[in-house]
Amino acid sequence: MTESAPDRQPGERSAVAAIRDAIVRGEFVPNQRLVEADLSAQFGASRATVRAALIELTNEGLVERVQNRGARVRAVSLEEAVEISEVRMMLESLCAAKAAERISDAEVGELRELGERMQAAVAGGDVVGYSGLNQRLHRRIREISGQRTAAQVLERLRGQSVRHQFRLAMRPGRPQVSLPEHLAIIDAICAHQPEKAADAARVHLGSVIEALKAADAEVSPLHP
Amino acid sequence: MTESAPDRQPGERSAVAAIRDAIVRGEFVPNQRLVEADLSAQFGASRATVRAALIELTNEGLVERVQNRGARVRAVSLEEAVEISEVRMMLESLCAAKAAERISDAEVGELRELGERMQAAVAGGDVVGYSGLNQRLHRRIREISGQRTAAQVLERLRGQSVRHQFRLAMRPGRPQVSLPEHLAIIDAICAHQPEKAADAARVHLGSVIEALKAADAEVSPLHP
DNA sequence: CTCGACAAAATTGTCAACAAACGGAGCCGA
DNA sequence: TCGGCTCCGTTTGTTGACAATTTTGTCGAG
Numbered sequence: 001m002t003e004s005a006p007d008r009q010p011g012e013r014s015a016v017a018a019i020r021d022a023i024v025r026g027e028f029v030p031n032q033r034l035v036e037a038d039l040s041a042q043f044g045a046s047r048a049t050v051r052a053a054l055i056e057l058t059n060e061g062l063v064e065r066v067q068n069r070g071a072r073v074r075a076v077s078l079e080e081a082v083e084i085s086e087v088r089m090m091l092e093s094l095c096a097a098k099a100a101e102r103i104s105d106a107e108v109g110e111l112r113e114l115g116e117r118m119q120a121a122v123a124g125g126d127v128v129g130y131s132g133l134n135q136r137l138h139r140r141i142r143e144i145s146g147q148r149t150a151a152q153v154l155e156r157l158r159g160q161s162v163r164h165q166f167r168l169a170m171r172p173g174r175p176q177v178s179l180p181e182h183l184a185i186i187d188a189i190c191a192h193q194p195e196k197a198a199d200a201a202r203v204h205l206g207s208v209i210e211a212l213k214a215a216d217a218e219v220s221p222l223h224p
Numbered sequence: 225m226t227e228s229a230p231d232r233q234p235g236e237r238s239a240v241a242a243i244r245d246a247i248v249r250g251e252f253v254p255n256q257r258l259v260e261a262d263l264s265a266q267f268g269a270s271r272a273t274v275r276a277a278l279i280e281l282t283n284e285g286l287v288e289r290v291q292n293r294g295a296r297v298r299a300v301s302l303e304e305a306v307e308i309s310e311v312r313m314m315l316e317s318l319c320a321a322k323a324a325e326r327i328s329d330a331e332v333g334e335l336r337e338l339g340e341r342m343q344a345a346v347a348g349g350d351v352v353g354y355s356g357l358n359q360r361l362h363r364r365i366r367e368i369s370g371q372r373t374a375a376q377v378l379e380r381l382r383g384q385s386v387r388h389q390f391r392l393a394m395r396p397g398r399p400q401v402s403l404p405e406h407l408a409i410i411d412a413i414c415a416h417q418p419e420k421a422a423d424a425a426r427v428h429l430g431s432v433i434e435a436l437k438a439a440d441a442e443v444s445p446l447h448p
Numbered sequence: 449c450t451c452g453a454c455a456a457a458a459t460t461g462t463c464a465a466c467a468a469a470c471g472g473a474g475c476c477g478a
Numbered sequence: 479t480c481g482g483c484t485c486c487g488t489t490t491g492t493t494g495a496c497a498a499t500t501t502t503g504t505c506g507a508g
């Protein structure tokens with residue numbers, strides 16, 4: 001950890017984005033203390049800027065702050081990850097239904113192409129590529145839905161659960177399970193079938209929840 | 225702006241709460257500019273504290289901030305209010321279902337009593353009392369559900385749509401419509417019927433959405 | 449050896465002052 | 479008259495220092 005911190009060019013990149021990236025990329029591990037002075041030095045920003053960034057990230061659910069005791073990276077437990085996935089189940093199904101109603105022909109082609117690329121990635125064993133396409137698909141569906149409120153909430157929740165999502169994606173056999181679920185969502189949306197799209201999204205997120213529990217049970221087979 | 229009872233003890237927490245209260249209570253109207261120096265004087269806090277508060281409220285969706293141009297009270301349009309209600313429909317139904325699964329006998333009594341008091345308020349024409357009980361009911365259901373993630377999101381959304389909610393509550397005849405919907409939710413939860421509770425919540429929020437549109441159409445029959 | 453109090457260090461919360469950016473008033477030239 | 483330009487007041491963004499609070503380390507008593 002004494003490894004020379006990446007001296008980002010001062011005054012260029014927003015401190016919020018920099019710290020957020022450091023957290024979601026895993027550079028800062030859960031429960032790690034985030035001392036304002038240290039971050040100030042690391043990112044070349046003033047302490048006030050760092051402070052504002054921490055407040056913002058607190059409201060995004062990425063860091064925890066307690067009065068006079070500083071900030072630390074928030075650790076999301078399995079239970080919380082499940083809760084987040086439950087909320088996602090409701091909101092992604094809403095977005096999927098809305099997207100099925102509003103999608104244009106051009107966007108149909110776009111989604112179909114995404115689906116094909118996902119198939120190719122799974123067939124080729126490109127796990128990280130598939131993971132990236134996965135995120136792009138979900139985001140694109142949110143955009144097409146036009147439901148900006150739900151989209152915003154989902155974006156925030158994604159940041160919180162990115163670590164668990166990543167662990168899931170790396171699980172052997174997981175892509176083979178989720179791929180057909182994703183394709184079903186794409187098919188329903190492109191066919192302008194809101195009910196079917198919502199159902200497919202619910203099925204997918206239900207699968208995610210089950211996989212989350214299974215992955216955790218495998219990692220820690222003993223319960224404290 | 226004439227009213228001034230600014231003698232609050234210093235503290236970031238109180239500044240956030242004070243400004244938030246001023247916004248939700250309607251003391252600050254939508255699109256009103258929020259100048260840091262002015263708020264600093266009004267609430268007796270330093271500008272840095274006010275600034276931190278504005279950042280926090282921005283992330284809560286209550287104020288809008290643009291680079292170098294300051295902050296103002298966010299105005300939520302009818303479309304946004306509908307979007308918010310759609311998200312609420314999904315999440316409140318989730319919470320209602322969870323609450324139906326987990327509710328204890330003591331909590332059953334609590335909810336039933338709330339229902340009776342709501343009936344009495346409507347019968348007595350106590351609109352503001354009914355409105356308060358309404359909020360208490362929804363919050364209590366969220367608490368009983370144990371779904372803290374959904375509860376948090378709902379709490380944030382409530383702050384944003386409080387103005388529209390208030391307008392709704394004041395609509396003549398509205399309590400008579402929403403009361404049976406609320407009672408249906410209570411009955412389903414107390415009977416430990418998750419599916420029925422979720423359906424009742426969906427029906428209720430659907431009714432809210434319709435009423436929102438109707439209320440707006442009545443206020444502004446001409447579209448600008 | 450353990451427990452409690454006390455002191456020192458570290459960290460956050462707050463404040464006042466300075467620099468930069470935006471918006472508008474007024475001026476100039478065509 | 480109108481378009482563009484500069485200048486100036488206002489407001490935000492940033493910096494550095496100071497006060498308040500918590501945590502840590504040490505010492506002595508039982």
